[in-house]
Amino acid sequence: MVLKTTISLNSLLTSLA
Structure with a gap:
């Protein structure tokens, strides 16, 4: 699903940030 993706x-970006 697009939402899940x-x-x-978003989780990955938050972890990198």
């Missing part, structure tokens, strides 16, 4: 990417 968006959340996953």
